[in-house]
Amino acid sequence: MCGIVGYIGYRDAYPILIKGLHRLEYRGYDSAGCALISQNNQLSIYKAKGKVADLEAETEGQDISGTLGIAHTRWATHGAPSAVNAHPHVSMNGNITLVHNGIIENYATLRQQLEKRGYEFKSQTDTEVLVQLIDFQKNLRQCSLDEAVRYSLKLAIGAYAIAVIDRNAPDRLVAARKASPLAIGIGEENSEFFLASDASPIAEYTKQIVYLNDDEIAVIERGQDLQVKKISGQLTEPVVKEVDVDLSMLDKGGFPHFMLKEIFDQPQVLRDCMRGRIVNNIYSSATGQAHEASLDVVLSAVKEHRRELLSARRFIIVSCGTSWHAALIGKQLIEHFCRIPVEVAYASEFRYSDPVICSDDVVMAISQSGETADTLAAIQLAKQQGAFVYGVVNAVGSSIARNTDTGTYIHVGPEIGVASTKAFTGQVTVLTLFALALGQYKGTVDQQEYQEVVQELTNIPEKIELVLKQNDKIKELAQKFVDSRNFLYLGRGFNYPVALEGALKLKEISYIHAEGYPAAEMKHGPIALIDENMPVVFLTNHHRRYQKVISNLQEVISRHGSILAIINEGDNQVKGMVKDYIEVPQTLSCLTPLISVIPLQILSYHVAVARGLNVDQPRNLAKSVTVE
Ligand code: F6R
Numbered sequence: 001m002c003g004i005v006g007y008i009g010y011r012d013a014y015p016i017l018i019k020g021l022h023r024l025e026y027r028g029y030d031s032a033g034c035a036l037i038s039q040n041n042q043l044s045i046y047k048a049k050g051k052v053a054d055l056e057a058e059t060e061g062q063d064i065s066g067t068l069g070i071a072h073t074r075w076a077t078h079g080a081p082s083a084v085n086a087h088p089h090v091s092m093n094g095n096i097t098l099v100h101n102g103i104i105e106n107y108a109t110l111r112q113q114l115e116k117r118g119y120e121f122k123s124q125t126d127t128e129v130l131v132q133l134i135d136f137q138k139n140l141r142q143c144s145l146d147e148a149v150r151y152s153l154k155l156a157i158g159a160y161a162i163a164v165i166d167r168n169a170p171d172r173l174v175a176a177r178k179a180s181p182l183a184i185g186i187g188e189e190n191s192e193f194f195l196a197s198d199a200s201p202i203a204e205y206t207k208q209i210v211y212l213n214d215d216e217i218a219v220i221e222r223g224q225d226l227q228v229k230k231i232s233g234q235l236t237e238p239v240v241k242e243v244d245v246d247l248s249m250l251d252k253g254g255f256p257h258f259m260l261k262e263i264f265d266q267p268q269v270l271r272d273c274m275r276g277r278i279v280n281n282i283y284s285s286a287t288g289q290a291h292e293a294s295l296d297v298v299l300s301a302v303k304e305h306r307r308e309l310l311s312a313r314r315f316i317i318v319s320c321g322t323s324w325h326a327a328l329i330g331k332q333l334i335e336h337f338c339r340i341p342v343e344v345a346y347a348s349e350f351r352y353s354d355p356v357i358c359s360d361d362v363v364m365a366i367s368q369s370g371e372t373a374d375t376l377a378a379i380q381l382a383k384q385q386g387a388f389v390y391g392v393v394n395a396v397g398s399s400i401a402r403n404t405d406t407g408t409y410i411h412v413g414p415e416i417g418v419a420s421t422k423a424f425t426g427q428v429t430v431l432t433l434f435a436l437a438l439g440q441y442k443g444t445v446d447q448q449e450y451q452e453v454v455q456e457l458t459n460i461p462e463k464i465e466l467v468l469k470q471n472d473k474i475k476e477l478a479q480k481f482v483d484s485r486n487f488l489y490l491g492r493g494f495n496y497p498v499a500l501e502g503a504l505k506l507k508e509i510s511y512i513h514a515e516g517y518p519a520a521e522m523k524h525g526p527i528a529l530i531d532e533n534m535p536v537v538f539l540t541n542h543h544r545r546y547q548k549v550i551s552n553l554q555e556v557i558s559r560h561g562s563i564l565a566i567i568n569e570g571d572n573q574v575k576g577m578v579k580d581y582i583e584v585p586q587t588l589s590c591l592t593p594l595i596s597v598i599p600l601q602i603l604s605y606h607v608a609v610a611r612g613l614n615v616d617q618p619r620n621l622a623k624s625v626t627v628e
Helices: 013-027 052-059 107-116 127-141 145-155 258-274 300-304 306-310 321-338 373-384 399-403 422-442 447-468 471-479 495-510 543-558 589-610
Strands: 003-008 031-037 043-049 068-074 096-104 158-166 172-178 183-186 193-196 208-211 216-221 227-230 240-242 278-283 290-297 314-319 342-346 361-367 388-393 406-409 486-491 513-518 535-539 562-568 580-584
Touching (some): 003 096, 003 158, 003 172, 013 031, 013 052, 013 068, 013 193, 031 052, 031 096, 068 096, 096 127, 107 127, 127 145, 127 158, 145 158, 145 172, 172 193, 258 447, 290 422, 306 388, 306 422, 314 321, 321 342, 321 422, 373 388, 388 399, 422 447, 447 589, 471 589, 486 543, 495 513, 495 535, 535 543, 535 589, 562 589
Parallel strands (some): 314 342, 486 513, 535 562
Antiparallel strands (some): 003 193, 031 043, 096 158, 158 172, 183 193, 216 227
């Protein structure tokens, strides 16, 4: 989704802005632009439909001087992707320039009012209304840029992160946020400041970062302390955080695409995710009994908040997309190990469904980006209604992380490919740790099973490595399906959410229609679709439901479905039934998703590559969905 970069300081802004835009490319966008104010107060604006590289081509041979600038990648909402609709937008008199993430919901009314006062508009965007409104307020009140921004935002309804500059105030950059993230990096002795939608464009310059809160406006000036005020006008003390982003994680590391790198990252990032959370234990924390060479799960958030968690009457997990699939697995884990009922809701539905939320409910939000607008709104609603809110988030310091009562980071590093891969396995790993830790406090986990699962969790990275070794075989199999129009993914129990996830991965990057189904549900309708042209990915590697899954497999074979089976190593029964299969190492039933999702990720990747598609930035998709 849209990305903002800004710079004010002593260096040339242009290279910093462009590099920053490249860092934000992963969010997904369809046009880009930048604005620079040069030493003689000249404002230069460049925009291009397409990629940041197209913007760079546009600026070739042009004046790109200036130590103050703002830049943007746009993901179209109001108005088609085009250079005209791309940001920055500029006020009619050419003085004020603005970039914006989010949506101004009352833009039509504001536009009408401004048009009545003689303002003319060039684009179809909601954003242009904001810049004209700021100009109008500035002239009306004869005030500073930041005050004009403040008065304008009081009139705007919706979500925004904005960066604004004025060629008549070349020492000032103004930024504001409501429900859309914005980070400000502070250079040495305030000599320069960096602004961005997340820390990745800032990290190589400074670790000192201030995350703006909702309804805050930042006034940024070279050599001055950062000033932050509320939309009410009241000054507030900015909280400076030390943020460490591993920049090597932002590169492809020799892989052709971020998605493939992130698939291959999984063994290591899952080790990182579990580090310090699975510990050797002499005394089991819950029972006080000595267990020889036993392992224990320690999650500090569960330990510190066990009172709220243990008194939960119910868990409600809110999330979207891939994170919602992880939630379906989390439900099975929490219900099994903690014996607490769990509901799973799409955040976008939950927030508008007038949900019954009780003060003894725990609402859990799962989000990779930590910025998904619907998930953020769902937890705000839950908090208003008195529920305790727990976050399972990847992006450190993100809005969801900051708005939850407590939580556990999945710590899998920045995920750049739009299709989520390592975040999914990180989420499932954390949900497993969470269920084990809470179940242990609750006394609902069988001790032998607890030890087996914790021990097996530590083996998972190695088992994923074995699946990754089959990359070439899966690539070969993928060629068979390049021209398929539809796919079915079938699984049961813990493999049912994996079937959904496999189908989502395929459709989002290869644009092939795919559906996931519980394998037994198929005969209640979808079985009518099955013939020799319908590829069916069958997840049979589930030992608890094995015989039942085999019966379902038989049903598809009888109707000549074209099957690709994911099977446990050495499963001669299925090998004798189907031509195409991928063998994966056996694991415990509840950990199956961590293994069986890997071949599905690899399969989607190779199908999309073979179809010549942009795997890392599929059409119409955004990495961080900051609009509802
Ligand atoms: C799919 C995908 C999306 C996200 C969804 C939620 O590959 O990435 O479905 O899972 O947009 O995003 P987060 O987890 O950032 O809240």
